[in-house]
Amino acid sequence: MTLKNFYIVLLLLCxxxxxxxxxxxxxxxxDESETPVAFANILLLRAQDSTVVTGTVSNDNGAFQFKNVxxxxxxxxxxxxxxxxxxxxxDLKGNISLAxxxxxxxxxxxxxxxxVVNKPTLKKEADRLVFNVANTSLSEGTMIxxxxxxxxxxxxxxxxxVFNASPTVYINDRKVNLSSTEVVELLEGTSASNIKSVEVIxxxxxxxxxxxxxxxxxxxxxxxxxxxxGSVFTNxxxxxxxxxxxxxxxxxxxxxxxxxxxxxxNDRKIGRxxxxxxxxxxxxxxxxxxxxxxxKTHTVNxxxxxxxxxxxxxxxxxxxxxxxxxxxLTANNTVINxxxxxxxxxxxxxxxxxxxxxxxxxxxxxxxxxxxxxxxSSKLRLNTHFTTYDYRRKQNVNSxxxxxxxxxxxxxxxxxxxxxxxxxxTSQLDYSLPLNQSSVFDAGLKLxxxxxxxxxxxxxxxxxxxxxxxxxxxxxEYKEDVYAGYLNYAYRGDKWDFNVGIRGEQTExxxxxxxxxxxxxxxxxxxxPSASLSHKISxxxxxxxxxxxxxxxxxYSDLNPFQFFxxxxxxxxxxxxxxxxxxxxxETGIILNNNFTIQTYYKESKGNIFELPIQxxxxxxxxxxxxxxxxxxxxxFDFLGNFDLLDRWSMFVIxxxxxxxxxxxxxxxxxxxxxxANYSEMTHSVSFLKDNSxxxxxxxxxxxxxxxxFQKVDTRILTxxxxxxxxxxxxxxxxxxISDLLNEHDFFVRTKFLDQNSSIASNLDNRYxxxxxxxxxxxxxxxxxEKELTKEERDRRxxxxxxxxx
Numbered sequence: 072m073t074l075k076n077f078y079i080v081l082l083l084l085c086x087x088x089x090x091x092x093x094x095x096x097x098x099x100x101x102d103e104s105e106t107p108v109a110f111a112n113i114l115l116l117r118a119q120d121s122t123v124v125t126g127t128v129s130n131d132n133g134a135f136q137f138k139n140v141x142x143x144x145x146x147x148x149x150x151x152x153x154x155x156x157x158x159x160x161x162d163l164k165g166n167i168s169l170a171x172x173x174x175x176x177x178x179x180x181x182x183x184x185x186x187v188v189n190k191p192t193l194k195k196e197a198d199r200l201v202f203n204v205a206n207t208s209l210s211e212g213t214m215i216x217x218x219x220x221x222x223x224x225x226x227x228x229x230x231x232x233v234f235n236a237s238p239t240v241y242i243n244d245r246k247v248n249l250s251s252t253e254v255v256e257l258l259e260g261t262s263a264s265n266i267k268s269v270e271v272i273x274x275x276x277x278x279x280x281x282x283x284x285x286x287x288x289x290x291x292x293x294x295x296x297x298x299x300x301g302s303v304f305t306n307x308x309x310x311x312x313x314x315x316x317x318x319x320x321x322x323x324x325x326x327x328x329x330x331x332x333x334x335x336x337n338d339r340k341i342g343r344x345x346x347x348x349x350x351x352x353x354x355x356x357x358x359x360x361x362x363x364x365x366x367k368t369h370t371v372n373x374x375x376x377x378x379x380x381x382x383x384x385x386x387x388x389x390x391x392x393x394x395x396x397x398x399x400l401t402a403n404n405t406v407i408n409x410x411x412x413x414x415x416x417x418x419x420x421x422x423x424x425x426x427x428x429x430x431x432x433x434x435x436x437x438x439x440x441x442x443x444x445x446x447x448s449s450k451l452r453l454n455t456h457f458t459t460y461d462y463r464r465k466q467n468v469n470s471x472x473x474x475x476x477x478x479x480x481x482x483x484x485x486x487x488x489x490x491x492x493x494x495x496x497t498s499q500l501d502y503s504l505p506l507n508q509s510s511v512f513d514a515g516l517k518l519x520x521x522x523x524x525x526x527x528x529x530x531x532x533x534x535x536x537x538x539x540x541x542x543x544x545x546x547x548e549y550k551e552d553v554y555a556g557y558l559n560y561a562y563r564g565d566k567w568d569f570n571v572g573i574r575g576e577q578t579e580x581x582x583x584x585x586x587x588x589x590x591x592x593x594x595x596x597x598x599x600p601s602a603s604l605s606h607k608i609s610x611x612x613x614x615x616x617x618x619x620x621x622x623x624x625x626x627y628s629d630l631n632p633f634q635f636f637x638x639x640x641x642x643x644x645x646x647x648x649x650x651x652x653x654x655x656x657x658e659t660g661i662i663l664n665n666n667f668t669i670q671t672y673y674k675e676s677k678g679n680i681f682e683l684p685i686q687x688x689x690x691x692x693x694x695x696x697x698x699x700x701x702x703x704x705x706x707x708f709d710f711l712g713n714f715d716l717l718d719r720w721s722m723f724v725i726x727x728x729x730x731x732x733x734x735x736x737x738x739x740x741x742x743x744x745x746x747x748a749n750y751s752e753m754t755h756s757v758s759f760l761k762d763n764s765x766x767x768x769x770x771x772x773x774x775x776x777x778x779x780x781f782q783k784v785d786t787r788i789l790t791x792x793x794x795x796x797x798x799x800x801x802x803x804x805x806x807x808x809i810s811d812l813l814n815e816h817d818f819f820v821r822t823k824f825l826d827q828n829s830s831i832a833s834n835l836d837n838r839y840x841x842x843x844x845x846x847x848x849x850x851x852x853x854x855x856x857e858k859e860l861t862k863e864e865r866d867r868r869x870x871x872x873x874x875x876x877x
Contacts (some may be wrong), residue, residue: 097136098169107133116146159719161193193723195668197605197615198274205267214258220770221269221724239283248495258274274617277557277572281599284621299323300849310839312340314723329376337368342836350828353723358405367396386439397429418472418480423638449504458495484532493523508561519553527633544584549627552579570603591647616659623652629697652678668711679703681780700735719758726751748777764797782822788815804845
């Protein structure tokens with residue numbers, strides 16, 4: 072090497088060392104009277120392209136500081152409500168202490184500041200739908216109300232479904248370890264005021280659990296303002312019976328600490344009427360079933376963030392549900408009609424009353440630690456989760472039997488006591504390494520454990536004496552261990568987006584029941600690949616293709632063999648022989664002008680699980696039992712569109728035409744059923760008045776006749792109208808919701824195959840009017856950094872966050 076070349080290399084090395092150095096920027100903000108301005112928003116922007124580098128707020132003395140800032144040219148943007156935005160240019164080559172600068176009061180007075188009101192927006196990305204609801208009328212109810220209005224999401228009979236599949240629910244990318252029914256209970260008691268968006272992720276990356284075939288991620292807003300703010304709220308709902316809801320939420324932020332807490336109390340009485348028919352070989356059972364539930368639920372959610380320094384952050388969060396009072400009363404009146412000549416049973420009708428009382432709590436806790444390495448900006452995350460669940464039920468069932476003359480023949484009575492204690496523990500370690508500005512590599516390990524102990528005791532009442540029934544007295548212990556690891560690579564460029572990953576999960580399951588001699592043991596290792604590819608052909612055209620393999624493990628409650636008698640002839644029971652479901656899902660489509668999406672998909676579920684009404688035609692008993700089908704195949708064609716009809720009127724629509732075929736075996740006889748069906752949803756959002764302080768949202772969902780596990784479900788139409796009026800410069804919010812305007816929400820289910828013949832017509836308590844009021848207090852007039860970002864800046868930031876998530 073020549074001396075000249077040596078000096079050149081030395082010069083380059085020195086330049087690299089200088090460029091790699093970081094420095095500090097600090098300063099003070101004052102108003103025209105030299106008074107410090109606290110809580111002002113300060114953004115540090117790159118001078119070349121105005122990209123947001125970081126942001127902060129001034130303290131009580133008007134001071135602020137940025138640490139670890141690389142050498143570059145920057146622009147400092149400072150804003151505070153009532154003042155003009157101030158810009159300062161900085162050429163950073165060393166530590167800088169800026170001279171105090173003054174904010175000039177804006178000519179626009181505070182009373183003239185417009186109220187910020189948003190319309191719900193729908194954005195289709197290659198692997199997900201993003202439904203933004205912040206500051207809309209939809210955010211004034213509960214979380215479950217928002218999900219009801221989210222395109223492709225259905226809340227039917229106490230369960231959540233997405234595109235005909237049961238999703239895994241996450242809140243801020245943290246899995247909610249509850250069953251579908253329990254998730255609905257939790258979300259019904261949680262205010263939606265802090266929801267930013269709902270992400271329907273149809274192709275989650277390998278970082279998500281393999282049983283997360285479809286992920287429903289509820290993204291909560293992050294307040295960037297120092298200080299305290301909060302709100303009190305109440306709702307009154309009138310359906311068949313009245314329901315009340317009151318709550319309080321608050322947010323506190325200091326320089327290092329952020330705390331959000333929400334408390335909700337629900338007092339509900341819910342009615343439901345079923346008309347049920349069962350055709351046995353010799354008799355027809357026609358039942359009128361009137362079900363009423365009373366519940367008082369307390370829900371507490373909190374999230375505590377502590378930032379030790381820019382590279383270390385700790386988060387503690389919890390979702391807690393307390394149900395100290397739950398009463399369930401079912402009145403069942405059944406008439407028995409002979410179907411064969413000269414056949415006559417010893418009774419022709421019976422009346423049953425089922426009365427139960429429940430006590431339940433479900434407490435879930437998350438502890439997250441995140442460290443960012445300075446040398447390469449890689450991140451190490453550790454998450455630990457613990458859920459403790461306790462459930463107790465006391466049940467009394469009484470039945471009276473009558474002959475053709477309505478004369479009393481006999482009676483039957485029994486009591487049951489069932490208890491269940493469940494503990495869920497998970498621990499996950501994730502490492503994320505940015506390879507460059509466009510790509511990132513992720514790897515992680517996870518351990519998941521579920522332990523549950525259940526028991527049931529049935530006492531038959533004979534001559535006023537309680538005698539234990541050994542046929543329905545049982546104990547059940549269940550343990551599930553899942554050991555998982557994954558690798559994932561994501562690339563996001565100007566034209567191409569690419570995400571590929573592989574996840575391996577070793578599952579160990581053991582279920583032991585007193586009534587079953589042989590334990591149910593399962594041990595299997597499975598691999599779950601996922602891939603997502605999109606190509607931006609032009610500014611208006613993007614092509615995408617996705618593939619994912621996932622698993623749906625039987626829930627421990629489905630494996631539990633306990634029998635719960637709704638009456639003497641109707642049983643709900645588990646199936647300890649259930650096997651896991653393996654799902655292959657592929658889709659491809661095109662996004663046009665960022666507003667329209669046309670896609671097609673194919674889904675194959677091997678061993679799909681459905682709860683079927685299985686008739687015992689010898690004993691005239693029907694048991695609702697989960698069973699594995701052989702395979703379910705689904706082929707669909709979807710269209711999604713966003714339309715701005717007027718400046719204040721937007722609309723988005725989803726329609727899906729899909730073919731479903733169920734194949735299985737019952738009593739050693741093969742069964743096949745198939746059907747073409749349609750799912751369509753249309754949402755309108757309109758703003759009124761000069762200041763946009765009145766908004767309206769209308770949602771209509773159409774579900775044509777379809778099949779679910781050999782059962783045909785008739786057409787349903789769901790409608791919801793929501794109004795929202797802001798008062799007192801945005802501090803007060805009055806809301807009104809009307810559900811099921813067309814009275815077409817109820818459903819009819821028909822089961823008819825082989826020797827199985829039954830039907831249920833359900834009249835649900837889902838037609839209601841709800842009035843709500845919310846009052847905001849604290850630092851509600853401060854402008855958070857989020858509102859100061861331009862659309863382009865938000866898009867760039869969201870892209871970086873999405874790349875980091877993948």
